Amino acid sequence: MEPLTSKKKVLEQKPLTFAERMYLPAITKGLSITISHFFKKEATIRYPEVEREFSTNFRGMHSLKRDENGKERCTACGLCALSCPAEAITMIAAERKPEEKDLYREEKYASVYEINMLRCIFCGLCEEACPKEAIYLDGPIVPSDYLRKDFIYGKDKLVEAPLVQK
Numbered sequence: 001m002e003p004l005t006s007k008k009k010v011l012e013q014k015p016l017t018f019a020e021r022m023y024l025p026a027i028t029k030g031l032s033i034t035i036s037h038f039f040k041k042e043a044t045i046r047y048p049e050v051e052r053e054f055s056t057n058f059r060g061m062h063s064l065k066r067d068e069n070g071k072e073r074c075t076a077c078g079l080c081a082l083s084c085p086a087e088a089i090t091m092i093a094a095e096r097k098p099e100e101k102d103l104y105r106e107e108k109y110a111s112v113y114e115i116n117m118l119r120c121i122f123c124g125l126c127e128e129a130c131p132k133e134a135i136y137l138d139g140p141i142v143p144s145d146y147l148r149k150d151f152i153y154g155k156d157k158l159v160e161a162p163l164v165q166k
Contacts, residue, residue: 059122061139062115062153063160070162071103073134076110080126080135088119089126105132113158117142117151 019025045052054060065073076093094111096104103109126135145151 059124059137061117061137061142062120062126062158063136063139064113064155064158065134065136065160066162067105068163071105072109072159073105073132074110074113074130075106075132075134076108076113077131079129079131083125083129084120085123085125086119086121088116088121090114090116110155113155115153115158117153118148 067073076091078091078093081087081089081091090112091110091114092112093108096107096109100109122137124137127137142151
């Protein structure tokens with residue numbers, strides 16, 4: 001294949017000095033960069049001892065809220081499970097018994113409410129879909145664990161503690 005132009009580019013390479021042949025300028029430049037990093041602020045946060053400050057719109061672990069009377073707000077409508085793109089929420093609805101009148105607001109409640117934290121992408125759509133404002137992503141960071149079954153959170157971990165009446 002012929003070149004498009006007849007011009008040739010001539011490259012001239014000047015000879016290296018003794019110091020450049022021994023890589024001394026490159027070594028000193030590398031050492032100066034390394035030494036300058038000793039005097040910079042640490043980028044790492046020592047997590048268990050020091051906790052990071054989160055932004056105001058941080059989405060933490062899920063929590064199922066109670067109303068001012070201490071009753072669970074969730075009425076098992078299933079809108080949170082339908083809106084979840086990762087299909088991480090499963091629930092089973094049940095009818096309230098007469099003796100459970102102090103525990104639940106409506107006649108229907110979620111007898112089983114589970115969130116698979118390994119599938120959850122913390123998008124907040126479940127929080128937006130809930131008409132009763134029963135679920136919020138306002139908890140702490142989801143703790144790490146070794147077993148997959150420990151990441152399926154039931155009502156025992158999700159429902160907030162009842163208010164103490166004085």
